[in-house]
Amino acid sequence: MRGRLQLALDLMSGLENQRNELIALRDQRKESLLRVRSKAQDDRHAAQEIKIRAQTLRTELNSTEQALQRMQSQIGQLSSRREELQAALSESEAPLAEAAAELEQMLERRVGVESEMQEARAIVENIEHELRQLEDARGQAEQAVEAVRHVLEEIRIGMQEVKVRRQTLEEQIGESGFQLTQLQQDMPEEAAEAQWQENVEALAQKISRLGAINLAAIEEFEQQSERKQYLDAQNEDLSEALTTLEAAIHKIDKETRTRFKETFDKVNAGFKRLFPRLFGGGHAYLELTGDDLLDTGVTLMARPPGKRNSTIQLLSGGEKAMTAVALVFSIFELNPAPFCMLDEVDAPLDDANVSRYCDMLREMSEQTQFIFITHNKVTMEVAQQLTGVTMHEPGVSRLVAVDVDEAVELAAV
Numbered sequence: 327m328r329g330r331l332q333l334a335l336d337l338m339s340g341l342e343n344q345r346n347e348l349i350a351l352r353d354q355r356k357e358s359l360l361r362v363r364s365k366a367q368d369d370r371h372a373a374q375e376i377k378i379r380a381q382t383l384r385t386e387l388n389s390t391e392q393a394l395q396r397m398q399s400q401i402g403q404l405s406s407r408r409e410e411l412q413a414a415l416s417e418s419e420a421p422l423a424e425a426a427a428e429l430e431q432m433l434e435r436r437v438g439v440e441s442e443m444q445e446a447r448a449i450v451e452n453i454e455h456e457l458r459q460l461e462d463a464r465g466q467a468e469q470a471v472e473a474v475r476h477v478l479e480e481i482r483i484g485m486q487e488v489k490v491r492r493q494t495l496e497e498q499i500g501e502s503g504f505q506l507t508q509l510q511q512d513m514p515e516e517a518a519e520a521q522w523q524e525n526v527e528a529l530a531q532k533i534s535r536l537g538a539i540n541l542a543a544i545e546e547f548e549q550q551s552e553r554k555q556y557l558d559a560q561n562e563d564l565s566e567a568l569t570t571l572e573a574a575i576h577k578i579d580k581e582t583r584t585r586f587k588e589t590f591d592k593v594n595a596g597f598k599r600l601f602p603r604l605f606g607g608g609h610a611y612l613e614l615t616g617d618d619l620l621d622t623g624v625t626l627m628a629r630p631p632g633k634r635n636s637t638i639q640l641l642s643g644g645e646k647a648m649t650a651v652a653l654v655f656s657i658f659e660l661n662p663a664p665f666c667m668l669d670e671v672d673a674p675l676d677d678a679n680v681s682r683y684c685d686m687l688r689e690m691s692e693q694t695q696f697i698f699i700t701h702n703k704v705t706m707e708v709a710q711q712l713t714g715v716t717m718h719e720p721g722v723s724r725l726v727a728v729d730v731d732e733a734v735e736l737a738a739v
Contacts, residue, residue: 596656607631
């Protein structure tokens with residue numbers, strides 16, 4: 327009990343010292359504020375930054391005064407508490423031993439909890455290491471699948487060529503007046519290609535020995551030969567066109583996959599880099615939902631610091647907005663546009679996130695001109711031009727535009 331009383335007295339002494347330090351700090355802050363205001367008059371180009379700093383100092387001064395008031399209130403409470411402790415000390419010192427035993431138990435429990443925490447951290451690190459290994463294995467498997475898919479594509483093209491040739495032969499058989507099914511049924515089982523070829527040659531020799539019997543047949547043969555040459559030429563043109571078209575389709579698909587993969591990797595890298603900057607930690611990435619790059623979807627995984635969510639739907643409105651900003655800015659880094667319009671993106675954000683959001687806007691504004699709609703004063707301070715709508719008279723609206731740099735110069739004068 328005496329130890330607690332001494333602890334309370336030490337705490338009161340420490341609070342009194344902190345109070346004196348805070349009063350001295352308040353005086354120093356006031357002097358710093360005067361120096362900042364004096365510097366603002368000499369350096370017009372830094373007027374906006376000094377104004378922000380002065381506002382920050384005022385906020386800190388108010389916080390210090392509020393803390394001083396809270397400390398004074400705590401001193402009063404501690405004084406009453408000291409009186410109670412003195413009364414309790416005079417009555418009995420028995421609770422001191424009980425408190426010591428309880429403290430010993432709490433210390434032992436703390437040691438056990440810290441041991442369990444270390445084991446849990448080791449388990450988490452092992453799981454993360456295994457997860458990275460599995461992701462590497464998945465990348466290798468995707469490469470192998472892409473190679474197999476390429477081979478299958480070549481096989482498909484070959485099958486298409488065989489199919490076209492078969493259709494051509496069927497058309498030639500149909501033009502000759504025969505039916506393919508009938509020819510297959512009438513063909514004997516022992517028929518061989520070589521034997522039939524010999525029979526055709528022998529028959530051709532016999533026909534040639536007959537000589538020119540019918541002159542009209544020669545003219546018809548020439549006409550049919552010309553027609554056959556024309557059809558063969560048309561068939562060759564169609565085959566070449568089909569082959570060229572299939573090769574072009576294959577080339578376009580391959581180039582599309584390559585460009586999509588390159589763009590996806592660049593956007594994913596930018597998203598992984600910008601997300602921790604906007605959230606002050608955490609990690610996020612983009613993931614493909616399918617194996618074929620031509621019709622796959624994209625899944626967005628985002629885990630802010632301190633969260634283990636499995637889907638983006640579990641995030642709050644502000645976290646979703648910051649995640650969307652990180653994705654949009656990563657796309658803008660890949661293909662910057664001259665203008666970008668943001669409509670109240672900072673509405674669901676708190677002050678800390680708004681500050682990081684403004685820093686990102688300031689950095690990205692070197693490449694892209696941003697037009698943003700906002701009601702947040704912190705975001706307005708980043709803008710170089712302000713345009714607002716006022717109602718000077720009831721029912722009559724009017725646009726008001728302000729150049730921040732010119733306004734600062736006029737205020738400095």
